[in-house]
Amino acid sequence: MGASRGLGKAIAAALIAEGAEVAICARNAERIAAVANQLGAEGIVCDLSVDGAASRVVAEASARLGGLDILVVNTGGPPAATFDSITDAGWRQAFEGLWMSAVGAIRAALPGMRAQQHGRIIVVTSIAAKEPVPNLMLSNSLRAGLHGLVNALSKEVASDQITVNALMPGYQLTERLIELNVDETKASTTIPAGRIGTPEDFAAFAAFLASRQANYVTGQAICVDGGVLQSI
Numbered sequence: 001m002g003a004s005r006g007l008g009k010a011i012a013a014a015l016i017a018e019g020a021e022v023a024i025c026a027r028n029a030e031r032i033a034a035v036a037n038q039l040g041a042e043g044i045v046c047d048l049s050v051d052g053a054a055s056r057v058v059a060e061a062s063a064r065l066g067g068l069d070i071l072v073v074n075t076g077g078p079p080a081a082t083f084d085s086i087t088d089a090g091w092r093q094a095f096e097g098l099w100m101s102a103v104g105a106i107r108a109a110l111p112g113m114r115a116q117q118h119g120r121i122i123v124v125t126s127i128a129a130k131e132p133v134p135n136l137m138l139s140n141s142l143r144a145g146l147h148g149l150v151n152a153l154s155k156e157v158a159s160d161q162i163t164v165n166a167l168m169p170g171y172q173l174t175e176r177l178i179e180l181n182v183d184e185t186k187a188s189t190t191i192p193a194g195r196i197g198t199p200e201d202f203a204a205f206a207a208f209l210a211s212r213q214a215n216y217v218t219g220q221a222i223c224v225d226g227g228v229l230q231s232i
């Protein structure tokens, strides 16, 4: 999901490199068609913040691919804001985009995964879910909640051989970061690894979580951040 650029696109490319057949989605029809063509994936146009869109996209992907083994839940980040500046409408919009799209996609994917007794669900969140980042109130709070969902759900579906994990990006150099005018040199000084990560760094771990080898890893929130998070 959310894969016409950035982390989603890199994950799609990593999965294809491992031999997976992949469907990708995003809002911009032209861009998703071009990227689908470039990667050799199925492209689906959708706005995940619209009620019911996430479940429709999963159903369409399953139909086009002939089933679904791996679901990567990912979408655009909510706007930066502090508590005082967020209206009720702003909270609801972020909830639809970040939370209900995850719920809808997972709900649509589970019956098939249960029937085949195999599945991988990976939810892209953020290090902000674990250590709040100033001015990212929506991301800090809603994504922390998603980690609760991931862990609780993992217990409910583990006996169906379905794993559910959250993957937290730190600072990965995607178009989003470029648009946010993040100063790469300055940001690198705050990262123990001494550099901003690449989308490929992140995608490699997602591909591992999607693999057979990761079949006993579930309910976790794992960061790919070059050592940024301080907590144990």
Ligand SMILES: NC(=O)c1ccc[n+]([C@@H]2O[C@H](COP(=O)([O-])OP(=O)(O)OC[C@H]3O[C@@H](n4cnc5c(N)ncnc54)[C@H](OP(=O)(O)O)[C@@H]3O)[C@@H](O)[C@H]2O)c1
Residues within 6 Å of the ligand: 001, 002, 003, 004, 005, 006, 007, 008, 025, 026, 027, 028, 029, 031, 046, 047, 048, 049, 074, 075, 076, 077, 078, 097, 124, 125, 126, 127, 169, 170, 171, 172, 173, 174, 175, 176, 177
């Ligand atoms: N990059 C980082 O360092 C970093 C760090 C922490 C967290 N994150 C989080 O990780 C996620 C991916 O980040 P990114 O850097 O790859 O973002 P990005 O470069 O902005 O890419 C987002 C992708 O999702 C699609 N998308 C956005 N809103 C959508 C919607 N409502 N419905 C369907 N598709 C949608 C976009 O295409 P369209 O615009 O065409 O829809 C695009 O393909 C975001 O939630 C971000 O907040 C990223």
